Amino acid sequence: MSHQGPPLETLTRRLAECPAAFLAEGAHVEAVVFDLALDLGGEMTRVAPFPAEARGLVLVAAWLLHDPWFRAARRFAAPALAWLQRGLDALARLVPADQFVHDPDRREELARACLAALGLRPHGETEAQAADRLKTLDTVARDRVVQEMRTREQRARELREAMRRKAAEEAAARWSPE
Amino acid sequence: MSDLEQAWLDCWPRALAAWSPFTKLAPPRFCHTLADEVREDLTGSFAMIRLDDHAVVISLRQVAAHRLHAFGVEILAHEIGHHVYAPADLRDNARLLARVRAGLPSRERDAGLVANLYADLLINDRLQRSAGLDMAGVYRALKAPSADRLWQVYLRIYEVLWSLPSGTLIDADLTEEQQVDAALAARLVRSYARDWVRGAGPFAVLCLTYLLERPDDERGAFTPWLDAVGAGAGEQIPEGLADLEDDEEAPVHPAFDPALGGASLGGGETVGGVKNQHREPTQYVDLMKSLGVEIDERELVIRYYRELAVPHLVRFPARLAQQxxxxxxxxxxxxxxxxxxxxxxxxxxxxxxxxxxxxxxxxxxxxxxxxGGQPARVPVDLYLGVDCSGSMSNPKLAMSYPVLAGAIVTLSALRAGARVMACLSGEPGQHTETDGFLRDEKRVLGVLTGYLGTGYSFGVLRLQDTFLGPEPPARPTHVLVVTDADIFHMLGQVKDGWEIAKRAAEVAGGGATFVLNIPNPAYHAVRIERLRAIGWDVHLVSTQQELVAFARAFSRRHYEAQREGR
Structure with missing residues (x-):
């Protein structure tokens, strides 16, 4: 995140305007990514097939990376390809691709993750601010904690039920036949 | 008038406009001294609202002490938000508190605190983002280190909501779980901003973990901010709280709330539908107490049954007089x-x-x-006898269908202009009854919601006292007795029991009905026929729940019979 990137708002707006074709099934993802790599200044290279569960998100991310700011720089092909190939799998398993178009938080998360993968930070933010905000929105990290919480929450839920019953019994005991 | 008061009064129109150009509310009441605050019941916080008289109260003494002079619009707009957004009125305040309580088993006493925090989050987020007010500035002005983990999470929620860097509002190293809870709560506040009552339960569950770490009644860092904990206090009972709302019971942690969408956060819990359709009387009374409703518990129980009865009310039978x-x-x-x-x-x-x-x-x-030439309708008075022996449940502890059915018929009768006499009887043992036939709803329902738990059945001698005494009712009366099969034993044991029942039905002059909760009517077929032969209608139910349907049908049947001139 050592370099300044585009303003975050331009990226989130671009995601919100993602064409429906990018969300439709059956698109040739590898071809889209191949063209993207060329537009980002890369050379003709073979794009390995993407796993089925990641294809939707890869398409949305490809739409994001096709932003004029990235294309004009003509130096992001390699990190972009690496991110698309390996950086989105965990996220794709947790969040449906259309959420990154329709949900404001997820749009911001994907835009920030994209910038971080390219070694950039949003325009006008410090590295610390960018890292802090990305951490706040990080779905993968949150899911890991939630999975850890699940066992604890199950116990807490049983405890809550027990406490609820006890409270009801105590309330009942307050009254006695007149 | 002090300069500060004048300055804040000048802020009032802008604070109102932050919600809508058409918002109207009485100007705030300013407290300058501790004595003023005591008079207004303002304790701890520098501001408060009251829903019953739509008041906004501000302690200018504390505003000055906290150096919040510059935040007049923000603070006043926040207080207005409690009146126009969350909780806005007594009923929504009660709904909010009911859901929060459901999420705080064993810590229900903290429901006011949690409800206040939740409403503040909703209001502040709206004002910061939509009205452009510097709500973060208010919290920044009072920023102080705190070891309270709930307070840390609470302020972190604001940082997440407003995209503020960590540490802007609270200096603390939050654990990963606190960070996740803050992110989830922020998402919850946004997701439920319109249907905010439904988000209260999950928010309370999230807070419970931290509340359990805290000493009882410890408000600590929250104290200055608690401006709505007593908002519902007073002598008004909010309407519509006897019924449970969908998904009100057993709220889930936001991490497992599918309504929050976004990530697949696991399937450890699912949101369940409503199990009961109504609160139990004890829950209702506890809820009213936590709201600060200053009304006697017995009156609250009466109100509870009245609320449940009202949707079932139909016209009570009326008889045609000649002219x-x-x-x-x-x-x-x-x-x-x-x-x-x-x-x-x-x-x-x-x-x-x-x-x-x-x-x-x-x-x-x-x-x-x-x-005149038109026939007039003369309402038939009602004698309502309810078996309150040991086999009946205490209506204050659990919802009692005989009492609810009695309330439905009673309120229908009173609405039609009839008078009602109620009698609870558990005999041999005790009975209690109204002093004759009354038009006083509270006294009749007061008797109905009482409890005896003595004897084995309704006492047939009660009919003798009322209808065969020296002063029988002057107006036509319908005798309605709700009991079970033990009444046959009573009729046989009491001297002339069957004869008393027969003559009471004749003297009443408006009909007589036994509603018998009998699971096996064939076994009692002969006795049931004997009741019919001496002038009683007999309505059989196999469960107490059926009594409610009977209560509705009872009025309708008699009304239709009168309309047909029979």
Missing amino acids: AEDPLPEGLDVWDVGSPVAQIDWIQSLVRSPHVIPGYTTYERVYGTTA
Whole structure:
């Protein structure tokens, strides 16, 4: 995140305007990514097939990376390809691709993750601010904690039920036949 | 008037406009001294609201002490938000508290605190993002280190909501779980911003973990911010709280709330539908107490059954008399202050004197009567006997269907203009009854919601006392007795029991009905037929729940019979 990137708002707006074709099934993802790599200044290279569960998100991310700011720089092909190939799998398993178009938080998360993968930070933010905000929105990290919480929450839920019953019994005991 | 007060008064129109150009509310009340605050019941916080009189109260003494001079618009707009957004009125305040309590088993006493925090989040987020007010500035002005983990999470929620860097509002190293909870809560606040009552339960569950770490009644860092904990206090009972709302019971942690969408956060819990359709009486009373409703528990129980009965009310049977009487104007009389205002004849009053002095220069028209051509409806009085023996449950502990059915019929009768006498009887043992036939709903329901738990059945001697004594009811009366199969034993054991029942039905003159909760009617077929033969209608139910349907059908059947002239 050592370099300044585009303003975050331009990226989130671009995601919100993602064409429906990018969300439709059956698109040739590898071809889209191949063209993207060329537009980002890369050379003709073979794009390995993407796993089925990641294809939707890869398409949305490809739409994001096709932003004029990235294309004009003509130096992001390699990190972009690496991110698309390996950086989105965990996220794709947790969040449906259309959420990154329709949900404001997820749009911001994907835009920030994209910038971080390219070694950039949003325009006008410090590295610390960018890292802090990305951490706040990080779905993968949150899911890991939630999975850890699940066992604890199950116990807490049983405890809550027990406490609820006890409270009801105590309330009942307050009254006695007149 | 101090400069500070003037400055904050000048902020008032802008604070109102932050919500809508059309928002209207009485100007705030400013407290300058501790004595002023005590008079307004303002304790701890520098501001508060009251829903019953739509008040906003501000302690300028504390505003100055906390150096919040510059945040007049923000603080006033926040208080207005409690009146126009969350909780806005007594009923929504009660709904909010009910859901929060459901999420805080064993820490229900903290429901006011959590509800206040939740409403503040909703209001502040709206004002910061949509009205452009510097709500973060208020929290920044009071920033102080705190070891309270709930307070840390709470302020981190604001940082997440407003995209503020960590540490802007709270200096603390939050754990990963606290960070996740703050992110989830922020998402919850946004997701439920419109349907905010539904988000209260999950928010409370999230807070419970941290509340359990805290000492009882410890408010610590929250104290200055608690401006709505007593918002619902007073003598008004919010309507519609006897029923449970969908998904009100057993709220889930936001991490497992599918309504929050976004990530697949696991399937450890699912949101369940409503299990019961109504609160139990004890839950209802506890909820009212936590709201600060200053009304006796017995009256709350009456209100509970009344609320449950109201949706079932239908017209009570009325009998056709031979002739009605038409009103005949007979002049004027002084209108007294105890009479309905609608009876004042304003034209005649103002003709007599242009200066209106109630009770002296106010007049009402006096009417005589003349025989009319249309038949009039005479409401049939109701004698309601309810078995309150050991086999019946205490209506204060659990929802009692005999009492609810009694309330439905009673309120229908009273609405139609009839008088009602209620009798609870658990005999041999005790009985309690109203002092004759009354139009006083509270006294009748007061008897109905009582509890005896003695004996084995309704006492047939109660019918003898009322209908076969020296002063039987002067008006036609329908006798309705709700009991079970033990009544047959009672009729056989009491001397002339069957004869008393027969004569009571005859003397009542408006019909007589036994509602018997009997799971095996075939076994009692002969006795049931004998009851019918001595003039009683017999309605059989196999569960107490069926009593409610009976109560509705009872009125309808009799009303239709009268309409047909039978």
